Amino acid sequence: MFRRPVLQVFHQFVRRESEIASSLVLERSLNRVQLLGRVGQDPVMRQVEGKNPVTIFSLATNEMWRSGESEAYQMGDVSQKTTWHRISVFRPGLRDVAYQYVKKGSRIYVEGKVDYGEYTDKNNVRRQATTIIAVTFE
16 A cells, blocks of 8 residues: 555665765865964975975964963963974975075965875885975965
């Protein structure tokens, strides 16, 4: 009495599976970083055999806060934490501009994405590196 034809159930199952698959394909994600800080070293351009050159420099960002015993924190000590970021610029035009015009001590704004990688150092020890791949900067 309440039976559905087998073919109808099959079509409904296939439709539901295809909706799930298409939602997975269309899923979006975001890897975006915005940094404002001071350049720690003049940019260096490096080129690995068979690969495009890259401009690399360090960027320092600071976080400041007051610590103290009063609720308003007006009389506390000021503490500061500096975080260093490795910035890599791969885009051809942008990499040349970074190499030519960015200098140690410059205050710049960088937008990019975080990249986690591994490399082998001089002593054949595997190391992990976190790099910001710059998409634009000002």
